[in-house]
Amino acid sequence: MTSFTEENYLKIIYMLTELNGGNEVSTNELAEHTQTKAASVSDMLRKLAEKSYINYRKYQGVTLTKEGQRIALSVIRKHRLWEVFLVEKLGFGWDEIHDIAEQLEHIDSKELTEKLDDFLGNPQFDPHGDPIPDAKGKMPTMGYQKLSDTPLNQPVVMMGVSVHSPTFLQHLDKNQITLGCTIKIQEISEFDKSFTIVLNDTHTIFVSNEVAKNLLVK
Amino acid sequence: MTSFTEENYLKIIYMLTELNGGNEVSTNELAEHTQTKAASVSDMLRKLAEKSYINYRKYQGVTLTKEGQRIALSVIRKHRLWEVFLVEKLGFGWDEIHDIAEQLEHIDSKELTEKLDDFLGNPQFDPHGDPIPDAKGKMPTMGYQKLSDTPLNQPVVMMGVSVHSPTFLQHLDKNQITLGCTIKIQEISEFDKSFTIVLNDTHTIFVSNEVAKNLLVK
DNA sequence: ATAAATTTTTAGGTTTGTCTAAAAATTTGA
DNA sequence: TCAAATTTTTAGACAAACCTAAAAATTTAT
Numbered sequence: 001m002t003s004f005t006e007e008n009y010l011k012i013i014y015m016l017t018e019l020n021g022g023n024e025v026s027t028n029e030l031a032e033h034t035q036t037k038a039a040s041v042s043d044m045l046r047k048l049a050e051k052s053y054i055n056y057r058k059y060q061g062v063t064l065t066k067e068g069q070r071i072a073l074s075v076i077r078k079h080r081l082w083e084v085f086l087v088e089k090l091g092f093g094w095d096e097i098h099d100i101a102e103q104l105e106h107i108d109s110k111e112l113t114e115k116l117d118d119f120l121g122n123p124q125f126d127p128h129g130d131p132i133p134d135a136k137g138k139m140p141t142m143g144y145q146k147l148s149d150t151p152l153n154q155p156v157v158m159m160g161v162s163v164h165s166p167t168f169l170q171h172l173d174k175n176q177i178t179l180g181c182t183i184k185i186q187e188i189s190e191f192d193k194s195f196t197i198v199l200n201d202t203h204t205i206f207v208s209n210e211v212a213k214n215l216l217v218k
Numbered sequence: 219m220t221s222f223t224e225e226n227y228l229k230i231i232y233m234l235t236e237l238n239g240g241n242e243v244s245t246n247e248l249a250e251h252t253q254t255k256a257a258s259v260s261d262m263l264r265k266l267a268e269k270s271y272i273n274y275r276k277y278q279g280v281t282l283t284k285e286g287q288r289i290a291l292s293v294i295r296k297h298r299l300w301e302v303f304l305v306e307k308l309g310f311g312w313d314e315i316h317d318i319a320e321q322l323e324h325i326d327s328k329e330l331t332e333k334l335d336d337f338l339g340n341p342q343f344d345p346h347g348d349p350i351p352d353a354k355g356k357m358p359t360m361g362y363q364k365l366s367d368t369p370l371n372q373p374v375v376m377m378g379v380s381v382h383s384p385t386f387l388q389h390l391d392k393n394q395i396t397l398g399c400t401i402k403i404q405e406i407s408e409f410d411k412s413f414t415i416v417l418n419d420t421h422t423i424f425v426s427n428e429v430a431k432n433l434l435v436k
Numbered sequence: 437a438t439a440a441a442t443t444t445t446t447a448g449g450t451t452t453g454t455c456t457a458a459a460a461a462t463t464t465g466a
Numbered sequence: 467t468c469a470a471a472t473t474t475t476t477a478g479a480c481a482a483a484c485c486t487a488a489a490a491a492t493t494t495a496t
Contacts, residue, residue, distance in 0.1 A: 115308040
């Protein structure tokens with residue numbers, strides 16, 4: 001059995017490993033993301049290593065074992081499926097769903113997850129454009145780039161965001177930047193690297209470099 | 219904040235109080251239903267009393283305070299709404315949903331509960347015919363009777379069950395006894411008080427007294 | 437009415453996941 | 467390179483929710 005807390009650690013280790021490009025995750029990094037102290041993380045790492053969910057050499061950081069990865073992916077799968085449910089079926093905004101999905105992701109029932117998946121039409125991506133692993137843990141590939149890395153005048157489609165903070169998402173809402181909209185970069189300011197973009201071929205808006213860096217497009 | 223465990227105790231106290239016709243619930247009764255020992259229940263009762271969720275005089279059993287009742291009803295509301303979701307939207311059988319709903323009932327988000335309620339069409343009863351309290355904690359009234367208390371030849375409608383065990387529910391499925399079907403008692407055996415009933419005016423079946431006692435009809 | 441049986445509480449312990457403080461290992465930089 | 471800074475681990479505690487064993491209160495039954 002895997003506790004709520006253990007599942008959270010494994011999920012966070014998975015995500016930080018991805019961010020790190022596959023490298024070990026450090027105790028301090030984990031402490032920040034679990035809202036606990038490094039000492040508590042050390043304790044938990046010893047425990048997760050005992051259960052063979054992580055590869056752990058003292059002072060060297062951790063990576064997930066096959067089994068740890070399986071559990072992490074199952075939690076991420078549930079999180080993202082529930083996010084689709086909250087937005088598509090219940091009408092929540094994409095900025096309102098994170099905390100609820102953090103709870104729902106720990107509900108333990110394979111049958112539930114698979115029926116939910118079917119009910120939602122087996123979605124491949126969640127409302128933020130993040131890929132949903134399938135029942136076997138396989139992630140759809142995305143191959144997206146940052147809007148900030150896109151050439152001028154090349155029309156692209158908005159596919160996801162790399163930051164999930166409610167304020168960022170609300171900012172996008174206010175500017176009518178939604179998943180699926182088309183974006184063409186008209187100009188990048190010399191001064192502050194802010195972007196002038198055309199949305200859906202219809203209207204022109206300005207977004208900061210900070211925004212452009214966190215928009216994923218194809 | 220109310221923990222998962224505290225919520226469970228309050229829910230169980232509510233239900234046992236109902237069963238007792240409003241009387242105090244004893245420590246031993248609670249120990250049985252929480253799958254713990256009387257000593258553990260004692261500890262928890264002291265804690266719940268400190269938080270003013272229950273009225274507790276040592277050795278005298280407990281009842282809920284207004285606040286305890288409010289929390290219990292909110293947990294029951296969530297449990298029953300999720301059961302409707304599982305059956306109506308995901309296609310689970312009524313015998314498969316209890317354990318999943320036991321987990322979902324603790325998800326903490328008022329917005330979620332109310333949006334789920336709307337999504338389901340504000341149902342008044344769950345898949346077992348149990349009443350769903352509204353957001354203020356008000357229960358729809360039922361006024362049902364046991365099939366076993368119904369006169370011969372009076373057609374009634376099946377409205378609920380007073381036992382939720384999967385085997386009982388599967389037994390009803392096998393006999394095509396479902397919520398909403400019509401039932402007419404044709405005969406009651408002198409010997410074992412078993413029932414011969416007509417289902418939906420179309421076919422005749424036999425059910426034991428044990429079954430008839432646990433069918434709620436109107 | 438009071439002894440026996442039952443129920444409930446108390447006392448003392450365990451496990452999980454957290455903490456602070458201090459020790460140990462690693463990394464950084466002069 | 468080696469001392470200072472940083473990171474990580476260990477040691478010792480604590481709260482929540484459970485346990486067993488024993489004591490205390492209540493109920494039952496002669």
